[in-house]
Amino acid sequence: MPTFLLPGSEQTCPPGARCVGRADPSARFEVTLVVRQPAQDAFARHLDALHDVARRPPALTREAYAAQYSAAADDFAAVEQFAAGEGLQVVRRDAAQRTMVLSGTVAQFNHAFEIDLQKIEHEGKSYRGRIGPVHLPQHLKTVVEAVLGLEDLPLARTHFRLQPAARSAAGFTPLELASIYQFPAGAGKGQTIALIELGGGVNANDLTTYFSQLGITPPQVTAVSVDQATNSPTGDPNGPDGEVTLDVEIAGAIAPEAHIVLYFAPNTEAGFFNAVSAAVHDTTHRPTVISISWGGPEAAWTRQSLDVFDRALQAAAAMGVTVCAASGDSGSSGSPGNGSPQVDFPASSPHVLACGGTRLQASANRRDTESVWNDGAGGGASGGGVSAAFALPSWQEGLQVTATDGTTQALAQRGVPDVAGDASPASGYDIVVDAQAAIVGGTSAVAPLWAGLIARLNASLGKPLGYLNPILYQHPGVLNDITQGNNGEFAAAPGWDACTGLGSPNGQKIAGVV
Numbered sequence: 460m461p462t463f464l465l466p467g468s469e470q471t472c473p474p475g476a477r478c479v480g481r482a483d484p485s486a487r488f489e490v491t492l493v494v495r496q497p498a499q500d501a502f503a504r505h506l507d508a509l510h511d512v513a514r515r516p517p518a519l520t521r522e523a524y525a526a527q528y529s530a531a532a533d534d535f536a537a538v539e540q541f542a543a544g545e546g547l548q549v550v551r552r553d554a555a556q557r558t559m560v561l562s563g564t565v566a567q568f569n570h571a572f573e574i575d576l577q578k579i580e581h582e583g584k585s586y587r588g589r590i591g592p593v594h595l596p597q598h599l600k601t602v603v604e605a606v607l608g609l610e611d612l613p614l615a616r617t618h619f620r621l622q623p624a625a626r627s628a629a630g631f632t633p634l635e636l637a638s639i640y641q642f643p644a645g646a647g648k649g650q651t652i653a654l655i656e657l658g659g660g661v662n663a664n665d666l667t668t669y670f671s672q673l674g675i676t677p678p679q680v681t682a683v684s685v686d687q688a689t690n691s692p693t694g695d696p697n698g699p700d701g702e703v704t705l706d707v708e709i710a711g712a713i714a715p716e717a718h719i720v721l722y723f724a725p726n727t728e729a730g731f732f733n734a735v736s737a738a739v740h741d742t743t744h745r746p747t748v749i750s751i752s753w754g755g756p757e758a759a760w761t762r763q764s765l766d767v768f769d770r771a772l773q774a775a776a777a778m779g780v781t782v783c784a785a786s787g788d789s790g791s792s793g794s795p796g797n798g799s800p801q802v803d804f805p806a807s808s809p810h811v812l813a814c815g816g817t818r819l820q821a822s823a824n825r826r827d828t829e830s831v832w833n834d835g836a837g838g839g840a841s842g843g844g845v846s847a848a849f850a851l852p853s854w855q856e857g858l859q860v861t862a863t864d865g866t867t868q869a870l871a872q873r874g875v876p877d878v879a880g881d882a883s884p885a886s887g888y889d890i891v892v893d894a895q896a897a898i899v900g901g902t903s904a905v906a907p908l909w910a911g912l913i914a915r916l917n918a919s920l921g922k923p924l925g926y927l928n929p930i931l932y933q934h935p936g937v938l939n940d941i942t943q944g945n946n947g948e949f950a951a952a953p954g955w956d957a958c959t960g961l962g963s964p965n966g967q968k969i970a971g972v973v
Contacts (some may be wrong), residue, residue: 461597462573465606467762468593468659473612483578484566488587489550489686490608491729492559493767495533495601502528502777509776509926510853512933518779518925521555521742528774529554534602541596545571546713556771558733560901568609574651576609586612605763605768608729614760615657615731615753615891617702617903624794630889630898631821633712634673636881636908638824640939642966647714647914653738653746654706654719654907657726657753659699660692661707662893669708669891678711681744685724685734687845696892704892705899713911716918720744723845726753728761732768735782735805739775747923749775750910751784751811752903754803757848765804765848772810779925783909784808785902786876787842788813790833791948791957800948802844802875809852812927814905815959816841816882831951831958832883832900832945841882842902843957853884854932859954863945870904870955877928879941879959880905912966916973924973931961934972938962944959 472478496502508516519527535552538559543548545552547563565576565587573594578732579586588610595603631639661680670677674895692700703721711719720741724734757765775782787803806813816832816839833840845860851872858870881887884900891897917923924930931938932955939957944950949957 462594463597463600465593465595465603465763467766468606469591470589470610470761472579472590473581473590473759476579478577479580480578482565482576482587484564486565486957487562488608489560489562490568490606491733492538493605493607494538494557494559495604496528496529496557496770497531498527505777506773512563512929519777521745521778524774524778525555526953529698530557530700535559537599537602541599547571553740556736558736565948572606572609574609578757579612581612586610588612589650605767607732607764608630608727611727612672613726614728615755617699617753630887631881632673632889633709633908633911635824637713638754639819639821639826640964642713642912642968643915643919643970645915646921647717647911649919650714650717650718650748650914651744651746652693652710652714652717652719652910652914653749654710654721655734655738655749655751655753656703656721656723657699657731658736659703660690661700661703662692665704665891665894666707670711673712675712675715678715679715680707680719680721682721682723685722685737686730688725688730689722690721690723692893694893696895696897701892701899702752704709705888705890705904706750708890709888710750710907710911713908714914717914720746725844728764730733731770732764735768736771739771739778739780746780748910748913749780749782750842750907751782751805752906753786754806756801757804757807757846758801760804768805769808769810769884772805772808776810776926781913781924781927782811783913784811785812785906788839788901789842790840791844800844802846804841804848806842807846807849807873807875809849809873810926812909813877813960814902814909815843815876815879815903816902817879817959817963818883819881826939829939829941829963831941831946833944833946834883834885839901841876841879841958843875843946843949845870845957846875849873854929857956860957861950863948863950865950872956874957876960877931878909878938878961879963880908909964912964916970920971920973930973934963937965937968937972939965940971
């Protein structure tokens with residue numbers, strides 16, 4: 460049967476990894492196929508209108524989106540026919556998400572996609588991986604957009620920095636930061652905040668202790684399993700438990716009357732995509748805000764993954780769901796030990812509110828000074844820079860990017876981040892994780908901080924803010940402009956910069972323009 464090379468599916472061996480032989484041919488696993496979106500021209504017009512504040516269309520309900528843009532039955536049937544011919548089982552399908560999950564063995568997937576799955580060793584552990592592209596039958600050439608899950612290497616990293624509370628007295632509670640950043644009153648009643656988690660878990664006892672110390676009623680917390688992942692605390696506060704707990708405690712403190720829903724998924728390309736897609740299209744819990752504290756440098760993603768992931772984020776924008784994502788903790792380099800400038804995804808998607816980091820000094824709940832978070836080599840810095848994957852959005856046109864040497868040039872691609880907030884461990888967040896008091900920094904804290912603010916604003920307005928980026932760029936004066944510091948390659952400057960975006964929030968001013 461004639462086949463074609465699936466564009467953007469080319470995969471290479473990750474830096475520092477090595478192939479040690481072929482994967483076990485009998486090993487069974489699942490793969491997610493993403494099919495094309497119908498009515499693409501109509502959706503493109505809707506999305507284009509969202510970028511223009513003056514002609515912004517109302518948000519689609521999840522039901523209205525599904526009615527217009529779900530996968531075509533014929534496309535699913537074509538994939539089913541292909542799967543049956545290869546002996547692959549259809550495990551589940553979701554028309555709104557446009558996904559079909561297939562189960563099979565290594566040998567079956569090798570034959571179906573004309574690949575050679577390998578056993579890969581990376582950082583002392585063994586994974587399944589591949590080198591080269593995926594092939595599909597010619598009749599699926601315009602049908603299938605991506606094949607995800609053939610490899611199971613971890614794709615994303617957490618973006619938090621933890622230290623024992625005894626080492627510093629400079630931490631803030633989320634409630635103190637809400638006061639310092641002048642958040643409007645409120646508790647997020649009627650809102651649902653989705654938190655994407657790719658490992659670890661949260662202990663109920665930690666939440667009880669933490670919210671009791673703050674003097675507030677704990678929020679309702681629900682865990683959703685994606686791809687068989689569950690709320691599974693490891694007992695290590697420096698591992699993913701720290702991330703999950705940080706997210707819940709910050710979002711829950713800012714918006715305690717919101718419903719906090721945790722979407723647990725494996726830390727893989729497919730797991731990350733499936734978790735976000737599940738949250739976007741969830742008709743049971745109906746998130747109005749999504750917070751993502753995980754990410755990886757753009758270069759680590761395949762083009763097919765970037766494209767279908769961004770389309771899920773486009774769907775969120777169309778449905779009035781704000782997505783906040785941490786911009787990363789490695790400054791302008793995108794990952795530890797990498798000297799070349801690059802940005803993290805999903806923060807680099809133009810359909811995400813990318814959240815960078817600052818170092819904050821405050822007294823008596825008043826903001827004194829604030830600069831770019833940069834604690835030097837090994838200490839972390841605000842992720843930011845210029846995307847190599849995404850074009851310049853209309854609301855960033857005309858901006859300049861300032862280098863640390865003082866030179867400037869026109870921003871030519873998507874610039875990261877959009878906004879910022881306190882992230883330095885030296886001025887970090889008081890939390891309780893695995894029964895230990897700690898102070899945490901990192902842009903991981905900034906995403907749920909903004910998500911909590913947006914939940915408050917949504918509740919006050921009686922409707923979701925949705926795609927917030929165009930509004931903020933039209934009203935940059937509602938943020939605290941950060942003009943001091945750098946993140947390595949880039950420097951802070953008046954207005955937008957590639958360290959802290961438009962700046963840290965002034966909640967009252969933001970409420971005045973939305």
